[in-house]
Amino acid sequence: MIFVSILILFLLGAGIGALLGWASKALKVEGDPRVDELEAMLPGGQCGQCGEAGCRQAAEAMVAGRLAPSCCPPGGNALASSIASFLGVELDSNSSSIPxxxxxxxxxxxxxxxxxxxxxxxxxxxxxxxxxxxxxxxxxxxxxxxxxxxxxxxxxxxxxxxxxxxxxxxxxxx
The missing domain is CATH 3.30.70.20 (Alpha-Beta Plaits)
Incomplete structure (x- = not known):
């Protein structure tokens, strides 16, 4: 009786594990790898000065073209120029802010x-x-x-x- 219970639990666990493994591959959402790299470049303080809720959302908006590379005041001019070169866009010449x-x-x-x-x-x-x-x-x-x-x-x-x-x-x- 105990052996049958153990066997049923083992098969149930293996079945659920296989189902979860299949679902992770079949339902995977592909993201833009540039967003991850851009998020790593940002300060990560989630201050919201760019108008977005956090650095992840700001990175997504920059990749989509809705935000300028110079939108992050804590990052300063150095971050703005590195983001502009990473995205391959021109940096606005009026964006020289004093740190x-x-x-x-x-x-x-x-x-x-x-x-x-x-x-x-x-x-x-x-x-x-x-x-x-x-x-x-x-x-x-x-x-x-x-x-x-x-x-x-x-x-x-x-x-x-x-x-x-x-x-x-x-x-x-x-």
Missing amino acids: VVAYIDEANCSGCTRCFKACPFDAIVGASKQMHTVISQVCTGCRLCEKACSQGCLSMQEQAEQLNTWQWPKPKIA
């Missing part, structure tokens, strides 16, 4: 941790009821922390030129 980073006025910060919780990149460090500070190398300038700060002690400032962010200025046409 910004968050700055906390530490004299007015009460340590409410709202900015700390809002940052998807973990660029803000601090503890509850203590002063917070921003790690400028990690900050992408997505402005989510600025919206979350209820005390107005957080502002966005232009990012200081560093060796890895400096670009040769373009010549001016006379």
Whole structure:
């Protein structure tokens, strides 16, 4: 009796496994591999500044041609140019945005941790009821922390030129 029960369960499991294996091959949805590669290039903070819900949806819209390569403010000009070359499109010459980073006025910060919780990149460090500070190398300038700060002690400032962010200025046409 036990042997028959074990045999029935084994055959039932094998049958369901075979059915699931067939369904995974027969009902497979083919996706565009460029979307996966483009999603890997994006910052991954799901900040929504591009107008899409997240980086996956932004990558799908860029591949479809609904979004420009320069739609991601946290990525900056370097990401925009690499996305444009990846997709084989021209980068809009008006898209030169100045990179910004968050700055906390530490004299007015009460340590409410709202900015700390809002940052998807973990660029803000601090503890509850203590002063917070921003790690400028990690900050992408997505402005989510600025919206979350209820005390107005957080502002966005232009990012200081560093060796890895400096670009040769373009010549001016006379």
